[in-house]
Amino acid sequence: MADTIKKNIAVVVGGYSGEYDVSISTGNAIYANVDRARYNLYKIVIPRNPKAGWYHLTDDDKQIPVDRNDFSVTLSTGEKIQFDLAYISIHGNPGENGVLQGYFDMLGLPYTSCGFYTSALTANKGHCNPVVRSFGIVEVAKSRLLHRNQISALDPEALLFDFELPVFVKPASGGSSVATTKVKSREQVVQAVEDAMREDGNGQVLVEEFIEGREFNCGVIRDAEGWLHVFPITEVIPHGDSEYFDYNAKYNGSSSKVTPAEVETQVSDRIKDVSTMLYDLLDCRGVVRFDYRYNPELTALYFLEVNTIPGQTPESIVPQQARAAGISTADLYHMVIECALAAASR
Ligand SMILES: Nc1ncnc2c1ncn2[C@@H]1O[C@H](COP(=O)(O)OP(=O)(O)O)[C@@H](O)[C@H]1O
Ligand SMILES: [Mg+2]
Secondary structure, three states: OHHHOOEEEEEEEEOOOOOHHHHHHHHHHHHHHOOOOOEEEEEEEEOOOOOOOOEEEOOOOOEEEEEOOOOEEEOOOOOEEOOOEEEEOOOOOOOOOOHHHHHHHHHOOOEOOOOHHHHHHHHOHHHHHHHHHHHOOOEEOOEEEEEHHHOOOOOHHHHHOOOOOOEEEEEOOOOOOOOOEEEOOHHHHHHHHHHHHHHOOOOEEEEEEOOOOEEEEEEEEEOOOOOEEEOOOEEEEEOOOOOOOOHHHHHOOOEEEEOOOOOOHHHHHHHHHHHHHHHHHOOOOOEEEEEEEEEOOOOEEEEEEEEOOOOOOOOOHHHHHHHHOOOOHHHHHHHHHHHHHHHHHO
8 A cells, every 4th residue: 555655754954044053953853763674764954055966975975966956866876766745944045935946846845834836935034024014913113124225325314214223224135043133223223134135045134123012933834734833832032131132042041931821811812812813824835933012001912023934943933832732842843744744644
């Protein structure tokens, strides 16, 4: 019976962004936790240098080249491995922005993430935010999208026109809060825009209204039977020198993550409802995480961004949320795999 044949799964890690190491950690966790009695797993590495070849990393640390014509690997025994599924665990370029998804679409190889279009749209906050605003179910901060080609000289008056300080300045396609600045004075804004423009691959930058309040995250996944699961929400609270969820707060432990968040049920229900709706309105697949700011004084909920390849190490937010819902980290990975295989066979 076809169902009893073990599927070959490529765990695709690495990538060109600064989140390379996080991706490797996520990949290692998937590799260590997924049940080998159910699936054959192969680590595939896309190196940081886009010109370098991709390879399969064996358990004894040997590198076997990937044939990109059909995404296959030929082992030293001569056996050619072809894959039934790619488990994409690359944050940023090319795993979270539609590039890898487009390649796999052309090969007809199923993968665990959102499709190429949703991945590309959601990877650009300047393009995704107006789409989310148009759904009319959640607030989105007022912002101005700038492109390097439009600008000859940066003028603080023009950049900040119609905004009150502070503002957030960030690369439209950034991640991990890199080159993101909370701008508190007019003198800071030009430098902030230049930094963000340098970081963004397409030279696109957002100047965004500051949203006062608390920050919440919410993971959503569709299971193999088609049911949506929305996880208990998390509050992220920066500590010490971190005024917001900056790089330090995210990766150097200068923050706490409280799951389930200690907040009125009304607020957590609203966040879960909005996340469930956004999952389908944006045509998401696999496990995704929606991030929000909530202003308690105005009881206003603001969409911040959606991460279509959220961190999935055992310490990451989504696995924490899954555990709070009684789903082990290993079972979360199994759900991600099963839902992608089920979608591919429909
Ligand atoms: N408009 C805003 N108001 C308040 N805080 C913000 C705003 N935009 C970003 N931040 C803070 O910066 C962090 C990173 O911004 P985000 O848009 O999520 O980009 P990234 O993709 O780098 O995570 C957020 O987690 C939040 O703490
Ligand atoms: Mg974020």
